[in-house]
Amino acid sequence: MATGTLVDVVMPQMGVSVSEGTITKWVKSEGDPVEADETLLEISTDKVDTEVPSPASGVLQQILVPEGETVAVGTKLAVIAPEGVEAAAPAEAPPQEAPPAEAVSEPATGEAAAEQAPAPTPAAAEAQAGPADGEAEGARFVSPVVARIAAEHGVDVSQVPGTGRAGRVTKKDILGFIESGALAPTPTIAPPPAAPAAVPARPERVSPAPEPPQAAQEGESVEPMSAMRRGIAEHMRRSLDTSAHVTSSIEVDMSKVAAIRRKLKTEYQESYGVNPTYLAFVARAAVDTLRDYPWVNGELRGDSIVTRNYVNIGFAVELADGKGLIVPVVKNAETLSLLGMAKAIADLAARAREKKLLPEDVQGGTFTITNPGGYGTFHGTPVISQPQAAILGTYAVVKRPWVVQDEMSEDVIAIRMIMNLTLTYDHRLVDGALAGRFLRDLRERLQTWGESDF
Amino acid sequence: MPEKTYLQAISDGLRQEMRRDKRVFVIGEDVGVYGGAFKVTQGFQEEFGPWRVIDAPLAETAIVGGCTGAAIMGMRPVAEMQFADFVSCAWDHLVTVAAKQRYRAGTPVPIVVRCPSGGGFSGGPFHSQNPESSFAHIPGLKVVCPATPEDAKGLLVTAIEDPNPVLYFEHKHLYRRIKADVPDERYTTPFGEARIHREGEDVTVVTWGAMVYTAAEAADKVAEEDGVSAEIVDLRTIIPWDKKAVLASVEKTSKVVVLHEDTQTGGFGAEIVATIAEEAFEQLDAPVKRIAAPDTPVPFSPPLEKAFLPQVEDVVAGIRELVSY
Incomplete structure (x- = not known):
């Protein structure tokens, strides 16, 4: 085998904090010709779902990690035999009998082939489907509903005793199997057969095997965690275990911003199709303020303090299904005007909801803004996105009675648009006084926003 | 009443x-x-x-x-x-x-x-x-x-x-x-709302008109002889038709017979089956089965007409086929 010229496909690094990915779908099968950059497979990480392009043109010689498996970044997923390199035959079958690309035509019986190859790869098994006897066929066919239930519960269908035609696993079989509590941790994939030098060792499964779910009690329903939910759960817990979270709040009179926003609204919508949201104003002001407080935009890295000459702001966006959130990042936010900020936020939010974010869109944040105020909340204590030092919370803008001074410098009560801001910061790096000054300056910027400011 | x-x-x-x-x-x-x-x-x-x-x-x-x-x-x-x-x-x-x-x-x-x-x-x-x-x-x-x-x-x-x-x-x-x-007073029955003629767990029969009774007899028979519980969805109106009720029943049973007295090709059953394939594919545990009249004019001769119209035995056989799938 021309080992030296084969090209490996590996689990890509989707972000600094992403250590593993799940194969959601193989778009190509073993033996399929592929072009460079053509989509080979789809993967899901706790940050994004994306496609993995082929690193070379040639033939997809071997798939090493099946759908549904979660493996570490860098794990070899498949081997491409580039153009000009003869695709090596799978080890379990002589090439003249079952070359991966056109094995269907071969009349080997399922049983005979099974004897030769105790653990055929999926493609090889598929290739023998034609002449296989009915029983094997029935046992292998997985109906759509069974496939769905198996995927939702992480069940390996081949472990479920089938009572349908020719041993097929029926919906009742798999539901009974799950209810009976027989659901064992998902077995890892069978080791690839034989083991010539070209075949890599079995990839290690890095995610802990799921615990057998407790049977649902009366009135409960149980659903498995999505990869994203697991990612959020792990990150939130780790953040609280890492940083010393402290929250400070400040009240900001947004009346000027509100007035300017009203003025800009039509122009922005008609000319640029975006809304000058309060969030865009706050983000714009926060970026300027962060440049004066580099530690708030910084990071504790081991024993060192890292600061930057740029600001990458992450925005927490709820997904359309309400079942998760993602934090896309506006890069080099210090270069953006108010309009640029509004457009960048709108673009990222739209792509986040449509699941069209690219891996780099969620990487590299140095500071995060979360905006639960849309629902009317006026205070919160968000959790820092690691390894950042702080997260800014923006809350509902509400009309409140406010003491201001009139032109005679007399105190009067006026109705003003008030918004609370919170800064939750890592007290290991940022002290309360620093956070207070940061919030004070941020408030000042927002309260004195001028019509010519952009 | x-x-x-x-x-x-x-x-x-x-x-x-x-x-x-x-x-x-x-x-x-x-x-x-x-x-x-x-x-x-x-x-x-x-x-x-x-x-x-x-x-x-x-x-x-x-x-x-x-x-x-x-x-x-x-x-x-x-x-x-x-x-x-x-x-x-x-x-x-x-x-x-x-x-x-x-x-x-x-x-x-x-x-x-x-x-x-x-x-x-x-x-x-x-x-x-x-x-x-x-x-x-x-x-x-x-x-x-x-x-x-x-x-x-x-x-x-x-x-x-x-x-x-x-x-x-x-x-x-x-x-x-x-x-x-039948109530004596005036009342209306809404269009587009199916009626569950009989509740069941194992297989759904979607039908309307006289075939509701053919399906009901078949359901009695498989309940008695096979312990199979068939659900019968009577569409009542086919334009508009109650997609929601059909899909809900498909979700429950995962196995579906669509039964009508009209001939099969281009019959309204085809529309129902296509919708199930489009919108409930992941709920299916067996192919969807159509039971309908063959694509011929309706014969005069009583034995031929009996062979032409879907009979209780045809529906029983269809249900059994799906249950054993």
């Missing part, structure tokens, strides 16, 4: 609406003096007079054309086709004029065309058909196929109230065979 036949329920509903609303009138062949070929309008002419119970010439084109014009002018005509089969003569008026008038000119066309349909009594090719799917394909028409006396009355009232042309398929084989409680 008084027990009434399916035929009495239609007759009662129609009479009630005519008493209630002067705009409602009846026109058809032999509907007046003779009281209708099946006696649905018996006594109507005596009560409402010849101008509201009109004996028409043997010309369905004229009957439906006249109804369409009257409806545009504000009346609420109810036409009777002596047999559903003859509605094809009125195709142009229904499909080209009545169905499109609302879209083209904004005028509602509130007509009801009663179509006595279905086989089972050796009526042969001209007196036994179930042409509902032809009209289901025409945007602008509504299509109703009641199975029970209660629905027959309620759906007829809704059809008369509806501002659109409605084809009301009343199954002749149910006329005097099916008897059940």
Whole structure:
């Protein structure tokens, strides 16, 4: 085998904090010709779902990690035999009998082939489907509903005793199997057969095997965690275990911003199709303020303090299904005007909801803004996105009675648009006084926003 | 609640609406003096007079054309086709004029065309058909196929109230065979809401019209002999049809028989099966099965007609096939 010229496909690094990915779908099968950059497979990480392009043109010689498996970044997923390199035959079958690309035509019986190859790869098994006897066929066919239930519960269908035609696993079989509590941790994939030098060792499964779910009690329903939910759960817990979270709040009179926003609204919508949201104003002001407080935009890295000459702001966006959130990042936010900020936020939010974010869109944040105020909340204590030092919370803008001074410098009560801001910061790096000054300056910027400011 | 036949329920509903609303009138062949070929309008002419119970010439084109014009002018005509089969003569008026008038000119066309349909009594090719799917394909028409006396009355009232042309398929084989409680008072049965004729867990039978009873007998049989619990969804109206109810039942059982008396190719069952394939693929645990008449005209000969119409045994076999899949 021309080992030296084969090209490996590996689990890509989707972000600094992403250590593993799940194969959601193989778009190509073993033996399929592929072009460079053509989509080979789809993967899901706790940050994004994306496609993995082929690193070379040639033939997809071997798939090493099946759908549904979660493996570490860098794990070899498949081997491409580039153009000009003869695709090596799978080890379990002589090439003249079952070359991966056109094995269907071969009349080997399922049983005979099974004897030769105790653990055929999926493609090889598929290739023998034609002449296989009915029983094997029935046992292998997985109906759509069974496939769905198996995927939702992480069940390996081949472990479920089938009572349908020719041993097929029926919906009742798999539901009974799950209810009976027989659901064992998902077995890892069978080791690839034989083991010539070209075949890599079995990839290690890095995610802990799921615990057998407790049977649902009366009135409960149980659903498995999505990869994203697991990612959020792990990150939130780790953040609280890492940083010393402290929250400070400040009240900001947004009346000027509100007035300017009203003025800009039509122009922005008609000319640029975006809304000058309060969030865009706050983000714009926060970026300027962060440049004066580099530690708030910084990071504790081991024993060192890292600061930057740029600001990458992450925005927490709820997904359309309400079942998760993602934090896309506006890069080099210090270069953006108010309009640029509004457009960048709108673009990222739209792509986040449509699941069209690219891996780099969620990487590299140095500071995060979360905006639960849309629902009317006026205070919160968000959790820092690691390894950042702080997260800014923006809350509902509400009309409140406010003491201001009139032109005679007399105190009067006026109705003003008030918004609370919170800064939750890592007290290991940022002290309360620093956070207070940061919030004070941020408030000042927002309260004195001028019509010519952009 | 008084027990009434399916035929009495239609007759009662129609009479009630005519008493209630002067705009409602009846026109058809032999509907007046003779009281209708099946006696649905018996006594109507005596009560409402010849101008509201009109004996028409043997010309369905004229009957439906006249109804369409009257409806545009504000009346609420109810036409009777002596047999559903003859509605094809009125195709142009229904499909080209009545169905499109609302879209083209904004005028509602509130007509009801009663179509006595279905086989089972050796009526042969001209007196036994179930042409509902032809009209289901025409945007602008509504299509109703009641199975029970209660629905027959309620759906007829809704059809008369509806501002659109409605084809009301009343199954002749149910006329005097099916008897059940029917409220005396006026009520409406909504379009587009299926009725669960029988609840079940293992397999769903989606059907309408007379086949509801064929399905029910089959369900009794498999319950008794195989311990299989079949759910029967009676669509009641096929335009609009209750997709939600069908998909909910598919989600429950994951195995589906779609049963109709009409011939198979292009029958309304095909639409239901296609929708299940599109919207409930991941709920399926077996191929969806269609049970329908073969693609031939309806035969006269009783043994041939029996072979043509879906029988209880056919449905039992279909259910068993899916259950054992």
